[in-house]
Amino acid sequence: MHECAQSSEAAQAIAAAVAQIELAVREVQTPVEQLGLLIDQMASGLGDLRTDSHRSLIVDKLQKQVNGSITQLQFYDRLVQHLKHVQDYLSGAAGELASRSMAEDPTADVWNGLRNRLRTRLISESQRQLLDAMLPPPEGADLDSEQARSECAAQGSVELF
């Protein structure tokens, strides 16, 4: 019975990690498509530079496309961060499972600790919502309030103090 409970906890942890990986891949899809489109446009702009007389207009357009590429490329950084957190979570779970004897399986506190550490490291609301759906926090746990969620700054936002 005890072993069944532990297997179930481990299976849930793995399923939650798989869901996070799927989300990470999905979140980077649009930026990668945008980046491909921008590179295509820049290549075309470079061709125009050789033949077109309106060079300054083309250069302005190219600058905008380079800037757009810089923005989209940052999603790669987000992807790497997200996957690193999932990797740490899985390593932590594997470490706990490996270091305990059968008589001393990881307790619910250990699983919750691993889950909470992952949750605090996740970098977007969609990532946290997915984790909460896959691995609901223990009864009475303090989830982000509606107010805390609404106070989260938007991607790309700038605030001067």
Added chain:
Amino acid sequence: MPRILAVDDSPSMRQMVGVTLKSAGYEVLEACDGQEALNLAKGQAAVDLVITDVNMPNMDGITLVRELRALPHYRGVPLLVLTTEASAEKKMEGKAAGATGWVVKPFSPDRLLATIARIVA
């Protein structure tokens, strides 16, 4: 032209921040974490602005801001945080440490440059 210290543990992010700043004519110094940035600052590296990530090994960005504010020659230097951290709690922590502003990644080069121009003017 003003000199900017860009601090991020991600080489690709340092590259993108560097390309953006250099395209506008800024001189750019780079550090791969808070500790390296602090060593540069303690080595009397004079800069007009620091742009730092938050989550980094060795020393995080909030600690870096706090440490820089304790250095007499960095007391008046603007310290801009550029991070994926979007929570109000983290932002308030940065503000309390002495950050000048908070930019959430992914940044738009135009917007970042406009913000910098405002800060270092």
